[in-house]
Amino acid sequence: MTPLPLTLSPEVAEAKACGAPIVALESTIITHGMPYPQNLETARAVEDEVRRAGATPATIAVLDGVIHAGLDADALQSLAQAKGVAKLSRADLAACLATGGTGATTVAATMICAARAGIAVFATGGIGGVHKGAEDSFDISADLQELAQTPVTVVAAGAKAILDLPKTLEVLETLGVPVIAVGQDAFPAFWSRDSGLPAPLRMDDPAAIARAHRMRAALGLPGGQLVANPIPAADEIPAATLAPLIAKAQAEAEARGIAGKSVTPFLLQHLFELTDGRTLGANIALVLNNARLAARIATALAQ
Numbered sequence: 001m002t003p004l005p006l007t008l009s010p011e012v013a014e015a016k017a018c019g020a021p022i023v024a025l026e027s028t029i030i031t032h033g034m035p036y037p038q039n040l041e042t043a044r045a046v047e048d049e050v051r052r053a054g055a056t057p058a059t060i061a062v063l064d065g066v067i068h069a070g071l072d073a074d075a076l077q078s079l080a081q082a083k084g085v086a087k088l089s090r091a092d093l094a095a096c097l098a099t100g101g102t103g104a105t106t107v108a109a110t111m112i113c114a115a116r117a118g119i120a121v122f123a124t125g126g127i128g129g130v131h132k133g134a135e136d137s138f139d140i141s142a143d144l145q146e147l148a149q150t151p152v153t154v155v156a157a158g159a160k161a162i163l164d165l166p167k168t169l170e171v172l173e174t175l176g177v178p179v180i181a182v183g184q185d186a187f188p189a190f191w192s193r194d195s196g197l198p199a200p201l202r203m204d205d206p207a208a209i210a211r212a213h214r215m216r217a218a219l220g221l222p223g224g225q226l227v228a229n230p231i232p233a234a235d236e237i238p239a240a241t242l243a244p245l246i247a248k249a250q251a252e253a254e255a256r257g258i259a260g261k262s263v264t265p266f267l268l269q270h271l272f273e274l275t276d277g278r279t280l281g282a283n284i285a286l287v288l289n290n291a292r293l294a295a296r297i298a299t300a301l302a303q
Contacts, residue, residue: 005097006116008058009070015056016118021298023050023291024069024114024122024152027061027104030076031085032265033125034280040080042284046291050123053295060113062088065100069117079104089142107154108146111224115150120213120301122154123294125287126190127226129159129168131263132250139263140171148175152224153213155294157231157286158188158195161239162246162267165195173200178216178225180209182293188230191282192239199228206293210300229293235285237278245274 008016015022025046030039047057058069061079068075079085086103088096093112096103105113107127114122128141147154159168169187172179181187181199189195203209209227216225230236249270258266271279 004116005066006113007066007068008117009068009072011056012058012070012117019302021055021295021302022058022119022121023055023294023298024110024117024119025050025057025059025291026107026110026122026124027059027071027079028087028106029125029287030059030080031082031104032087033268034283036080038280038284040077042287043076043080045284046123046287049288049291050295053292053299055295055298057291058114058117058119060105060110060117062093062096062101062103062105064102065097067097067113067116069113069119090146091142107143107156108141111146111150111152111154114152120152121294121298122152123287123290124154124156125283125290126158126160127154127156128264129163129165130171132162132164134164134167137259139259144168144171144175144177147172147177147226148223150224151213151217151222153209153227153297154224155227155229155290155297157190157290158228159190160264161190161192161195161242162250162264162271165189165197169197169200172226175223176221177223178212179228180212180225181228182209182230184230186230188228189239190286191231191237191242191279193230193233193236194239196239206296207300209297213297213301227293227297229286229290231282231286232289235282237275237282242271242275245271249274
């Protein structure tokens, strides 16, 4: 049987040995989500936020054909400045490992790697979902299927606002994925607190979310949970402000023939420009907020 090329950083290995709480973090936010040096500063800040909240951060990436759960300072710096890094999801993770490649993990790939490393909680910015026009393009993120089959609780500020949110929620319901809003009844929309859609579930106590995670395992149910944590009110960009800008960015992507994995990075960059950088500031704020909540859930699970 082929052994899994997986290594834990000393910090993560020590936390696992002690049964201490650990929070997985993705790496595409470093390589594909933000420009340098904001990407490196944000990665360090998110890790520090997890530590301050009492848990150990485990930023996940594939380096030279090995899954790393936990990156040291040099690896973070190198990844933040690297060019042409692969964007890994379920479809290409194994191929990257088999060929000794280097890649940053999306939500789906981070969930897979976290589960193999024995990490049950993962903090990200926003999940992927059903893209607008998916009835013609069939462009639906692998994140949704991953939530249905990999037992990791994912803390995100909802799904990215550039998506078709009603269809995304419908697919999650069909797949049996619990969608749990925190602190409000509305499903958040990444940079905005309220998408105008109700969340299927609400739990305000991290301990309750941890109990629900354990109960799914006790029932033998596959998959994880999506914890929809709204961006702090002081940092949000109202949905009404963003809607026309998102429509403009999507029209530009369509005109240029941009599709597949290139769509999301293009739209995020275009919106950064259209909002004079406000989306980047909001993105950083929501990721930090998600890291804090994920650490509290991980702490409750560890107890």
